[in-house]
Structures are given as C-alpha cells and as structure tokens.
C-alpha cells in the first residue's frame with residue numbers, strides 16, 4: 001500500500017502560559033512538536049506498514065523551513081519519506097488556502113491508497129483541513145477514527161468513528177482519507193536506528209514545484225482573515241456560597257445557577 005500522512009508542526013500549547021500582569025501569551029522557550037493527532041495518524045500508517053511488507057509511508061507538511069525537524073522525527077519513527085511545502089507564497093493561508101496547497105502537494109506525490117491526517121491541530125484548532133483536502137481531491141472520508149481494520153488485501157477497510165454519544169462502524173473503499181484521534185493508538189517513540197539513518201529523504205518543495213494556482217493560496221487568497229487576536233481574561237475568583245443548613249446551601253446554589261441561566 002502507499003500511504004500519505006499530513007502532519008503539522010505546532011507549538012506545544014501545553015507549555016504556553018499567560019503572563020498574569022500583561023495578560024499576554026508567554027511563547028518564549030515554547031518547543032515545536034509534531035501535532036499530537038498527527039502522531040496518531042502516523043502511528044496507524046506505521047502499524048499498517050509493519051503488517052504489510054512493501055507499504056510505503058510519505059509524510060507531507062506545509063510550514064516554515066524549521067518544520068523539517070518534525071519531518072526528521074517522523075522518519076525516525078519509521079516513515080520512508082518527508083515532503084515539506086515551504087514558500088512565502090503559501091504563508092498566512094487560512095484553512096481553505098492551506099488545504100489547496102496540501103491537496104496540490106499530494107497530487108504531485110502521485111497515486112496512493114490511503115491519506116491520513118489528524119482530526120485537529122492544537123494551534124489553529126479548526127479540524128477543517130483534513131476534510132477540505134479530501135473534498136478537493138474528490139476522496140471519501142471518515143473523521144474521528146478510533147479503530148481500523150483492512151479488508152480485501154487493502155482495497156477496503158472498516159473503521160470505527162467516535163460520535164458524541166456512541167460510535168459508527170463504516171466500511172470505506174480506498175483511496176480514501178481518514179482523520180485520527182488520540183483514542184486510535186499510542187504513537188511509538190523514535191528508534192535509535194531511525195534517528196541515525198541519514199539515507200531517508202526530505203524534499204522541500206516550493207509553490208512552483210506543487211504547480212498550485214497562486215490565486216488560491218496565501219494570505220491574500222484566504223477567504224477569512226484574523227483581524228484581531230487576544231488573550232481571554234482569566235476566570236474570576238470562585239464564590240463561597242453560604243447557608244446554615246445543607247438544604248439552604250443547595251437552594252442558594254440552584255438560585256445562583258438559575259440567575260446565570262445555566263439551569
């Protein structure tokens with residue numbers, strides 16, 4: 001099988017703190033990491049590769065040059081090839097423009113059986129890019145995948161998809177796109193031999209290489225623009241409810257919740 005995984009380098013948002021005095025984000029020293037859901041997507045690709053010799057795994061990313069470090073990590077985990085789309089022409093893209101660029105890069109990679117991505121990136125947090133790529137490539141898709149089994153020697157698969165109140169089991173034929181969530185698996189660590197294997201390839205492509213229509217990528221082409229970003233106000237202090245008896249205390253709590261239209 002030929003598998004392509006979309007992976008994004010993101011700031012480790014667990015490490016971002018808010019400066020209580022200025023109310024701004026403290027980004028200094030915040031490491032960049034492989035987006036967690038994308039690590040689950042890559043792990044799925046590598047598990048398929050472990051069980052099906054001859055399978056190749058290509059990781060495609062779009063971002064600044066330093067995103068190559070994340071691709072090196074993907075190769076050290078076991079991927080065969082990394083491709084980074086990096087060009088000022090695609091900088092500032094919103095999800096629509098990002099998915100145009102990634103779809104163009106995936107077309108350039110050529111035929112594949114399975115396209116994988118994460119459900120959501122922890123920085124942009126939209127969960128839109130995966131479904132948009134699938135749409136632009138005319139692929140069927142299943143999002144929020146938690147379980148996976150190949151059928152018919154890789155021609156189809158049965159996947160379990162998480163819903164708010166249950167699961168769906170879906171049979172889907174290849175080629176198709178799936179987006180992964182953390183319940184799918186536990187991503188493996190990089191191996192020592194993987195870290196020191198310098199034969200594996202990372203290609204850096206610019207906008208001309210992916211033959212993308214330049215009117216569909218970048219900040220100007222993006223239908224949405226972030227015109228202001230700000231740090232949410234810290235939550236107010238907690239309130240101690242008073243009451244002489246448990247019943248009175250409970251009544252105060254109910255009154256308070258009603259006043260705030262919570263119940």
Ligand SMILES: Cc1cc2nc3c(=O)[nH]c(=O)nc-3n(C[C@H](O)[C@H](O)[C@H](O)COP(=O)(O)OP(=O)(O)OC[C@H]3O[C@@H](n4cnc5c(N)ncnc54)[C@H](O)[C@@H]3O)c2cc1C
Pocket residue numbers: 006007008009035037038060061062063091092093094095096098102116117118119120121122123124125126127128129130222224225226
């Ligand atoms: C300078 C700048 C300006 C921006 N301006 C805007 C703006 O005006 N409007 C706006 O809406 N957004 C803007 N963005 C954010 C940008 O749209 C998102 O970072 C990007 O589109 C990805 O969306 P997301 O992070 O929500 O990914 P999600 O949709 O949450 O990601 C889902 C999955 O898609 C794949 N994926 C997503 N991005 C990539 C990638 N780059 N490479 C490989 N795989 C990927 C991964 O598998 C990921 O798990 C801006 C970003 C920058 C840096």
